Amino acid sequence: MKYRMAAALLSLVGVFVSSYLYLYKIGKIGTMACGTGGCEAVQTSEWARFLGIEVSLLGLVGYLGLFLVALAGLQPPLVARRGVALLLVAMSGLGVAFAIYLTVLEVFVIHAICRWCVGSAVIVSLVLVASLLDLRWATASKSVAGAPNPS
Amino acid sequence: MAAEGTGMKTFYIVIGVVAVAGAAVLWWMTKRSTSVEIPIDVVIQASDTAGFSGYYMGSRDALVEVSEYGDYQCPACQSFTVVQFPTIQSRLVDAGLVRWRFRDFPLDQIHPHARMAAHAAACADDQGRFWEAHEAIFLGQTEWSRQRKAAGTFRGYMERLGLDLAEYDACMGDTRYAGRIEASHQEGIRLGINSTPSFVMNGRRYDTRGMTYDFLRALTDSLQQVAAAGE
Helix, strand or coil: CCCHHHHHHHHHHHHHHHHHHHHHHHHCCCCCCCCCCCHHHCCCCCHHHECCHHHHHHHHHHHHHHHHHHHCCCCCCCCCCHHHHHHHHHHHHHHHHHHHHHHHHHHHHCCCCHHHHHHHHHHHHHHHHHHHHHHHHHHHHHHHHHCCCCC | HHHHHHHHHHHHHHHHHHHHHHHHHHHHHCEEEECCCCCCCCCHHHHHHCCCCCEEEEECCEEEEEEECCCCCCCCHHHHHHHHHHHHHHHCCCCEEEEEEEECCCCCCCCHHHHHHHHHHHHHHHHCCHEEEEEEEECCCCHCCCCCCCCCHHHHEEEEEECCCCHHHHHHCCCHHHHHHHHHHHHHHHHCCCCCCCEECCCCCEECCCCCCCHHHHHHHHHHHHHHCCC
16 A cells, blocks of 8 residues: 555656646746756757647646546555556556657757656656556455465 | 554645645746846947847848848748748848848737847857747747747757857846847837838838749849849
8 A cells, every 4th residue: 555655646746747847838937947957958849749739748647647546546445456556557657658758859869858857757667666566565465365264 | 454544644644745835836936037038128238239230141242132120929920931031041042142131120019028039049149040049939939929938948949959058048147139139129110110020122111922032033133134234
């Protein structure tokens, strides 16, 4: 259960990171707090949109989905359900794959690194790790619950 | 069971704290003033215009010189720059037949970001990248026009062009070219410019319907014929 809690907490942090990037993209922030990084170069590039949708908005929706699934999965009827753990692994796995794709673009195509995007990639990777551990825990719990009673 | 209940309570408290803190930081980020303001009511100094009469493209020996008075937030200017100008540039300017001069004419009342866009391009000119910045700003017009704070987007274009951002930030921060932009604007007013884009050639004003590739081609062709006949 603690892994699912960690996944929920990390996803919530991800919601705020992606919200920051999205607010910049729609012009509510002004210049970004990025130090010497290439945040604005990445965010104003053609790659900041995927299938016509802002990447930061996709991130926001994804993190929000992860957060809600993890939070729902902590409620008593669902806490031991392996399906919730599987869903979290699938969603965060998709997020990690997308983060890898975006990082490759940053390094090899845009030639600029957005620190907030790197931060988001780290967060979603940690969510995946927490989800995998949660899946292992849920699988083990199910095995124990389903084992024949020795008495 | 009691320990589990306490753990959940602690978890919800942590979630609540993170949610409130995150929302507060985002709210502060949107409220803090990071956008550069380019003053309109600036007093034009002699140094603002010394040695500067516009942004030029093309040969000094060209047959004709066209002055364009443009506003970066004006859709018609964007359309001209993106659709019509590339042909004029490749076939006439690059061929040495036409010299192009760009002058800022921001229409502040209807285009709140126009002056900042002009200033961003002026700062790019400091690093010898005016025309690339000019094109990038126009190409992104539909994106930054909708924004409340566009400074970050302009900075992104400059970052992608490979400008020295410390130098660019310093230029934007001290609004170095506010006087130059206003001088250009005043020049346009003196010439009777009241819409953008407007073009001036040999003292005569043209709009986009008049200033076309075909018109310039015909003009330069006839000037070349006159020159050839005179030889």
